Amino acid sequence: MIWSDAGGTFTANESSVRRLFRSDLLTPEGLYTELREAADVASCAATVNTWVHEGLLLHVNIGSAPGARDIAVIRSFHGARFLTHDKDFYLENVHCEGGITWALHFDAVAARNIVGVNCGFRYSASSNPTALQDFARVRRTNGLVAFFDCAASGGAKDGWSFHEDGTPGMHVRCRAVPVGAMGSGRRFPAMVLPRMTGCGRSYWAAILVCRAMASKCM
Numbered sequence: 001m002i003w004s005d006a007g008g009t010f011t012a013n014e015s016s017v018r019r020l021f022r023s024d025l026l027t028p029e030g031l032y033t034e035l036r037e038a039a040d041v042a043s044c045a046a047t048v049n050t051w052v053h054e055g056l057l058l059h060v061n062i063g064s065a066p067g068a069r070d071i072a073v074i075r076s077f078h079g080a081r082f083l084t085h086d087k088d089f090y091l092e093n094v095h096c097e098g099g100i101t102w103a104l105h106f107d108a109v110a111a112r113n114i115v116g117v118n119c120g121f122r123y124s125a126s127s128n129p130t131a132l133q134d135f136a137r138v139r140r141t142n143g144l145v146a147f148f149d150c151a152a153s154g155g156a157k158d159g160w161s162f163h164e165d166g167t168p169g170m171h172v173r174c175r176a177v178p179v180g181a182m183g184s185g186r187r188f189p190a191m192v193l194p195r196m197t198g199c200g201r202s203y204w205a206a207i208l209v210c211r212a213m214a215s216k217c218m
Contacts, residue, residue, distance in 0.1 A: 009041065
């Protein structure tokens, strides 16, 4: 991004802004540091690590001129959103940041398996940024839902949301899935999944599913 000195703030032309983060300053969890939205331009100019949107201009104050890649802007776009897809789904090395309806979202009623390996889902922002939500959400699935070596930043609960929602048979298996405090102010250790419906399949069963689905990468 190209920033212009506005005297107290730096500005860029950016629309549909929901949340801002400093990518040059990481939290103890290794996540981007979120900037607080100010009430107006004057408040932004007076307070370091804040931002405000004015017309077509985005104002930022981090105490100095931002570098071209120092600010991460979460805009009003969907992340990896699958509302009607109802087939087996395999993700590997997929890292999705942003999304106004979860960074990763499966919603269709389906009998299928969903497997993710070495993926990350972070920095989601709903249409109302004050309404916290989890970053990866899987609903209404009859089958195996497995994530290995994946990460989701903390949202309304813990970053991960698994709901049967009247479709029994969801079996969740997670291994090494750390979550951070982004968006919730709390940090949960790996494997703390309060809404997990069950671990009905073993790790090795999940690996077999991964191998069977390897040709279906999306």
